[in-house]
Amino acid sequence: MVKDLKNEQIGLLDAEEIEAFIRHAAEIEHPREMIIDVLRAIQKNHGWVPDEGVELTATILGLTPLEVEELATFYDKIYRRPVGRYPIHICDSIACWSRGGEEIAAHLEQKLGIQMGQTSADGLFTLLPSCCLGGCGRAPAIMVGQRFCGSMTIEEMDKLIEQLRREGGA
């Protein structure tokens, strides 16, 4: 199976991961239910899901690329375009709005010199507006990748960005 894949598809997932998905798909009645799992795994390895990732998912699960694409474009946490190393989801729903979420968002845009939907020049950060993150008791909140950060202030935000810059090895 792996040997039949195109060059561009190899590297999006490890050979073992591909084999494991294929084995699991063969065991269950409805392999289609795994689409999001495979897309998320590709995204975890590659940062985002390119066209080849959609095709790879379809190949693994025995579906058409369209059947995968109509899901990939529906969910906002599947990135179909390149994102920075740290996608930052900024909650703009009511609880965060009521406690300064807009100021946090404006500060980030200014600090990174980009607008919502854009990626910083160093390739580290992408700012994305997000609906409620389910952390309303710790508003305002953001999510870096899948890591939740609550009770954010401008100072905390600055500290976090500096820390990520160090970790990201810019």
Add this chain to the structure above:
Amino acid sequence: MSDSPQLLFKNRRPGETVFLADYQKTGGYQPLEQVFRSMSPEQVRQLVKDANLRGRGGAGFPTGVKWGFFPADKPGPKYLVCNGDEMEPGTYKDGELLAADPHQLIEGMIISAYALQTDVGYIFIRYAYEPQAQNLRRAIAEATEAGYLGENILGSGFDLELHVHGSAGRYILGEETALLNGLEGVRPTPRLKPPFPATRGLFDRPTTVNNVETLANIQHIVSGGAEWFRDLALTHEGSGTKLYGLSGHLNRTECHELPVGISLRQIVEEYGGGVWQGRKFKACLPGGASTPYLTAEHMDVQLDFESLEKVGSRFGTAGVTVFDDRTCMVAATLNLIQFFARESCGWCTPCRDGLTMVEWLLETIEAGRGTVEHHEMLKEQLRNISGTSFCALAEGAMGPLEGLLKHFEQEIVDHIETGECPFR
């Protein structure tokens, strides 16, 4: 933290997650053993019906009645699905529960699956709750190891496997038929009802979809009994406790397990520590983004399904978001509508186009460019969208708009007359 009975939060400690050994120390899995020792599936279903448990996901449909529609005795594959897609702004209770004590849900699901005679269960959990999903995977492994899950549970001949199913965002997945599409791996727009999921749900087979908190109540009903459960509530009609998630302009914004029927005043003053920065209470969403506002005149209203319906709102998810007296209610409503408009799946016209229209109208009014015509159009959209959308998303979006027009219409007029937002 609270003197009132703690069922779901009894094991909760800040920053910790309770797993099997500690869960069992406080009586965990004893109700399950009791069920498999001495109760028939029908007896469990009757007990839940007698307890008058109402769905905790927002709609409040009586769980026992929902289960009554389910063909438990019909042979063949059937499914129990747990809705853990908690994405209603202002709502974070299920996330808190699963962060603290995942076995609460697992035990509740096993008993519920037995009552409904389903041998496969799914927990659909939102993208932002990855730590909670990991807690659930570990809890499932522990419960399987202990013989509470898997084949021939406690020698009863009953089998159950549970799966955790991840997601990747979008509020519409919380709508139960959209969630079923999401589980199947097809584009998650809502389905036409009927057929209802109880007849044709997941993979076209009978399915019951229940919220996390709803299912986590089941073992407590088994151990305490229906009458005890009903008596936990402070209202005559109500039953049980509720996880109230506090947010917005309060001094303390935490999640508490308190009786159904507690007053808004107690929530705000006692548990929320009062309105922040010494300001006054202006309004709140009593149960998430889709519930019409309550105002200062409602401070003594008891938070329960019936009592809130009487004052034109809804109990919803009991996520209480408070607004202080410096809040512009046009701006707050605009924020809520923006959420619903962006999260619309785009399937039906009233939602896809109507909500965008309402968003534009509120934006125009908030920016000080509104006219009397815009005000009229806002009322017209409320009439046009209410009751005409394919699923409940747009209907829910009309909650805050209805509340704005009912309680704060003067603010709309002020924006239009002065040509600016009076709160800036």
